[in-house]
Amino acid sequence: MLKNILIIFFVSAAVAVAQVKVVTTTTVIYDLVKNVGGDKVEVDYLSRGDQDVHFLEILPSYMLKLRKADLFFKVGLQLEMWAPQLIDGSRNSSLKIIDLSENIAPKEIPTRKVDASLGDVHPFGNPHYWLDPENAKSMLQRIYEELSSYSPENEPHFKENLQSYFAKLDKKIIEWEEKMSNLKQKEIVFFHSAWIYFTDRFGVTIAGYVEPKPGIPPTPSHNASIIKLIQKNKINLIVMDVFYSDSAPNQIASVTGAKVLRIPTQVYGLEKNSSYIDLIDYIVNQISSNG
Numbered sequence: 428m429l430k431n432i433l434i435i436f437f438v439s440a441a442v443a444v445a446q447v448k449v450v451t452t453t454t455v456i457y458d459l460v461k462n463v464g465g466d467k468v469e470v471d472y473l474s475r476g477d478q479d480v481h482f483l484e485i486l487p488s489y490m491l492k493l494r495k496a497d498l499f500f501k502v503g504l505q506l507e508m509w510a511p512q513l514i515d516g517s518r519n520s521s522l523k524i525i526d527l528s529e530n531i532a533p534k535e536i537p538t539r540k541v542d543a544s545l546g547d548v549h550p551f552g553n554p555h556y557w558l559d560p561e562n563a564k565s566m567l568q569r570i571y572e573e574l575s576s577y578s579p580e581n582e583p584h585f586k587e588n589l590q591s592y593f594a595k596l597d598k599k600i601i602e603w604e605e606k607m608s609n610l611k612q613k614e615i616v617f618f619h620s621a622w623i624y625f626t627d628r629f630g631v632t633i634a635g636y637v638e639p640k641p642g643i644p645p646t647p648s649h650n651a652s653i654i655k656l657i658q659k660n661k662i663n664l665i666v667m668d669v670f671y672s673d674s675a676p677n678q679i680a681s682v683t684g685a686k687v688l689r690i691p692t693q694v695y696g697l698e699k700n701s702s703y704i705d706l707i708d709y710i711v712n713q714i715s716s717n718g
Contacts, residue, residue, distance in 0.1 A: 476695030493517035503528030504554035559624035618667035645675035
């Protein structure tokens, strides 16, 4: 009896040790890691889906999460400017930091020197690359490689999960492209410059932004110019993330008749968006059905 108890104890301990402890900056990366890692990974995230990832408040609990982690996945391209402070505060010298943007071809790289006059412009390119599901495949591949490198004994498990998820994602990409096919070159006004990867993937045209410059609050004069643009080009949609104030978009909509869509860009941005596939499903369905 005692022998059996000891066997169970040591087997359970071995399973616990085998789990890779992962922290991610965003809920999108969190979901992708879960899908590749399965039960071999213990994963947590820092920024909620209804928060602006640019401006995460530094909390001691976040440093504690990183202190206990083996791997830390981030979006990169200077989206998480707060990350170095957390990493330093964690005092985890063995923590491996993985920048998933290293496997992505960035868009909107500035052609001139970046300064405050340009607003919140990222000098190495637009960091919202996960909104193109083809880029999600690159993220998944890198996640698989890093998990397998850290836990090679679980590589077959990670590979099986990766291939299974690729199959699901490829099927959904065909479905999404079909739903968006009637919106090729359709003009949409967006609140913030987060959408270039999505619009390029599905052929939608960004007509303008409610923000006069990235991260700069809307102004009356800029609102007036957007109203003229919408009226001239007969634009019927204004798309914004869930964490922005809808005051300016609603004001513009009241004059033009355009519809304001509050659409998350992260998993759990809305309760129904509980996975990456759910998220892109929701975005595609909202835009295609209202376009």
